[in-house]
Amino acid sequence: MTMPVGKIDPEKVALDRPIFDPTAFRLDEAQAAIIATARELGQSVIAGRAAAYDRDAKFPTENYRDLHRTGLLGIAIPRKHGGLGANYQTYAIAAAEIGRYCGATALTWNMHVCSTLWSGPLADDLDMDAATRAEHERRRAMHYKRIVDDGAIYSQPFSEGGAAAAGGVAFGTEAKPVQGGWIVNGKKIFASLSGHADYYGVLCTEIAEGKKASRRNTLYLALPAKADGISVVGDWDPLGMRGTVSRTLLFKEVFVPDDAALMPRGVYFQAAMRWPHMFLTLSPTYVGLAQAAYDFTVRYLRGEMPGTPPVKRRMYPTKQIAVAQMQIKLEQIKSIWFQAVTEARANPTKEQVLRAYAAQYSVMEGANEIATLAIRTCGGQAMLKSLALERIYRDSRCGSLMLPWTAELCLDRIGREALYETGESDD
Numbered sequence: 044m045t046m047p048v049g050k051i052d053p054e055k056v057a058l059d060r061p062i063f064d065p066t067a068f069r070l071d072e073a074q075a076a077i078i079a080t081a082r083e084l085g086q087s088v089i090a091g092r093a094a095a096y097d098r099d100a101k102f103p104t105e106n107y108r109d110l111h112r113t114g115l116l117g118i119a120i121p122r123k124h125g126g127l128g129a130n131y132q133t134y135a136i137a138a139a140e141i142g143r144y145c146g147a148t149a150l151t152w153n154m155h156v157c158s159t160l161w162s163g164p165l166a167d168d169l170d171m172d173a174a175t176r177a178e179h180e181r182r183r184a185m186h187y188k189r190i191v192d193d194g195a196i197y198s199q200p201f202s203e204g205g206a207a208a209a210g211g212v213a214f215g216t217e218a219k220p221v222q223g224g225w226i227v228n229g230k231k232i233f234a235s236l237s238g239h240a241d242y243y244g245v246l247c248t249e250i251a252e253g254k255k256a257s258r259r260n261t262l263y264l265a266l267p268a269k270a271d272g273i274s275v276v277g278d279w280d281p282l283g284m285r286g287t288v289s290r291t292l293l294f295k296e297v298f299v300p301d302d303a304a305l306m307p308r309g310v311y312f313q314a315a316m317r318w319p320h321m322f323l324t325l326s327p328t329y330v331g332l333a334q335a336a337y338d339f340t341v342r343y344l345r346g347e348m349p350g351t352p353p354v355k356r357r358m359y360p361t362k363q364i365a366v367a368q369m370q371i372k373l374e375q376i377k378s379i380w381f382q383a384v385t386e387a388r389a390n391p392t393k394e395q396v397l398r399a400y401a402a403q404y405s406v407m408e409g410a411n412e413i414a415t416l417a418i419r420t421c422g423g424q425a426m427l428k429s430l431a432l433e434r435i436y437r438d439s440r441c442g443s444l445m446l447p448w449t450a451e452l453c454l455d456r457i458g459r460e461a462l463y464e465t466g467e468s469d470d
């Protein structure tokens with residue numbers, strides 16, 4: 044059940060307009076309500092905490108309590124399980140609204156939500172026999188209950204520093220089947236929410252005696268953070284997205300029971316092959332950051348930025364041209380991204396897959412281009428740490444690095460897949 048956010052007094056503070064106007068973008072009432080909850084929470088509560096999380100590289104624990112309070116922790120959990128029942132598109136737009144106010148909160152929330160989106164609406168589109176589906180239904184109900192009732196937070200560590208996170212080879216983190224579950228051994232780097240999630244949704248390879256590790260045998264297991272054999276190591280002092288606390292996770296002989304499976308055997312591999320938009324979910328955060336850089340610039344040039352003298356700079360033609368360039372870039376990002384998230388589904392066409400890569404590239408590179416223009420246009424006083432723009436700039440630089448769809452890998456895939464049909468070679 045969504046609860047009103049209720050901290051903003053609309054008499055005193057003007058609510059920001061939605062990034063995607065529900066009428067213009069043909070969103071229905073239920074979608075608009077969920078997205079509005081995210082925007083209001085973002086503006087009224089999350090925005091005010093963002094600078095401290097960034098400065099101290101501290102996990103946004105308080106924001107997670109509010110995400111739970113407002114139902115957003117279970118945004119993609121079906122209504123019959125007590126969630127808000129958002130589909131992919133609704134979640135993506137809501138996440139952009141959170142990203143507008145705090146990049147680190149939106150990015151970590153994405154890791155959490157994917158554990159429910161992938162095991163939920165996405166898994167419903169994939170092939171399973173009746174018994175497997177029934178077992179999956181029983182298990183995911185248990186995971187969903189933890190989130191809805193207890194506010195449990197899930198993370199999604201899959202990066203290992205090798206080629207696995209790019210989809211090239213099997214994950215090096217291994218799960219050995221034993222009576223009643225698995226024993227997990229391995230290491231994950233850049234594991235956002237380390238030390239703060241209640242469950243680590245680990246992608247790993249189930250090993251079979253005498254067989255070579257294969258991507259087909261990828262398992263997606265929720266390891267309780269308190270399980271014996273799990274440790275969080277290394278420090279975390281990065282350029283941007285500092286509140287994600289993406290430290291290194293080590294797993295040494297960690298036992299997890301069968302119910303830890305967030306997807307049945309073989310289903311993650313099927314998803315990666317048949318539901319490629321599952322990897323586009325890192326982009327909403329950066330759509331929000333692009334909007335935030337634009338909003339900042341307009342407010343600043345109008346002399347309306349809280350915490351700065353009311354000096355107007357909007358009358359200079361150079362500023363007007365820069366804002367026009369930012370607005371054009373923002374609309375381009377929004378258009379291609381909205382189309383891509385709207386057509387996310389199983390078995391997309393080749394055109395839809397190429398568009399998804401192009402959307403990811405446009406958002407991840409474009410958000411930082413807009414933030415760069417914002418800094419140049421607003422000038423020196425605007426990039427002081429007392430204002431949000433320099434954080435937006437640093438956070439926005441991190442988007443292109445997110446595997447498996449880094450900006451480089453998107454270019455790589457678009458070029459190859461546009462020029463070669465499946466199975467074609469020049470040999």
Ligand SMILES: Cc1cc2nc3c(=O)[nH]c(=O)nc-3n(C[C@H](O)[C@H](O)[C@H](O)COP(=O)(O)OP(=O)(O)OC[C@H]3O[C@@H](n4cnc5c(N)ncnc54)[C@H](O)[C@@H]3O)c2cc1C
Pocket residue numbers: 154199200201202203204205206208209211232233234235236283284287289441443444445446447449450451452455
């Ligand atoms: C703020 C932040 C939060 C993160 N949170 C998470 C998280 O929660 N979970 C998680 O699993 N990961 C997370 N990551 C990790 C992220 O997805 C990448 O895995 C990480 O940035 C990899 O960095 P790397 O230097 O090891 O990449 P490398 O593997 O060394 O690759 C470097 C670059 O080379 C390119 N490249 C890689 N492979 C190929 C290839 N086969 N062909 C061509 N080019 C290639 C890519 O463009 C890549 O950016 C996070 C990263 C950041 C910055």
